[in-house]
Amino acid sequence: MSPVQSDYKVNPDRPSTWIRYRDGLCESCRAGCCHLPVEVRFEDLKKLGLAQEGDREKQVARLLTSKGIVANYRHATGLFLLKAKSNGACPFLGKDFLCTVYEKRPEVCRKFPREIGPRPGYCPSTKR
Numbered sequence: 001m002s003p004v005q006s007d008y009k010v011n012p013d014r015p016s017t018w019i020r021y022r023d024g025l026c027e028s029c030r031a032g033c034c035h036l037p038v039e040v041r042f043e044d045l046k047k048l049g050l051a052q053e054g055d056r057e058k059q060v061a062r063l064l065t066s067k068g069i070v071a072n073y074r075h076a077t078g079l080f081l082l083k084a085k086s087n088g089a090c091p092f093l094g095k096d097f098l099c100t101v102y103e104k105r106p107e108v109c110r111k112f113p114r115e116i117g118p119r120p121g122y123c124p125s126t127k128r
């Protein structure tokens with residue numbers, strides 16, 4: 001189970017326990033969604049300044065893996081799994097539970113939980 005514990009019985013590993021997303025929920029949350037596995041695309045890495053136009057994805061994957069930013073790359077899907085911190089958090093999550101790359105955050109972060117995720121419309125919200 002993820003180290004992020006909920007005060008109200010949400011288990012991040014079990015989407016069936018997630019709560020329905022609503023406006024304002026993020027304000028009282030300890031970034032529950034940023035403790036889920038984060039898969040990004042090459043376009044996201046370019047936006048983050050971690051890859052350049054013309055780079056080869058496999059080479060970028062090797063480089064970012066050696067830097068401890070990427071944990072896994074699947075050529076078939078073009079998805080890069082970001083390497084989580086020891087507490088399960090996204091490498092871009094700050095100690096204050098805020099995203100350190102918010103303006104350049106990956107597309108998946110912009111669409112979750114409304115359009116994307118194991119249970120669209122629901123999230124693993126945790127109380128501060």
Ligand code: SF4
Pocket residue numbers: 033034035038090091092093094098099100101102105106109
């Ligand atoms: S990039 Fe930012 S918003 Fe996306 S999971 Fe990481 S910390 Fe959260």
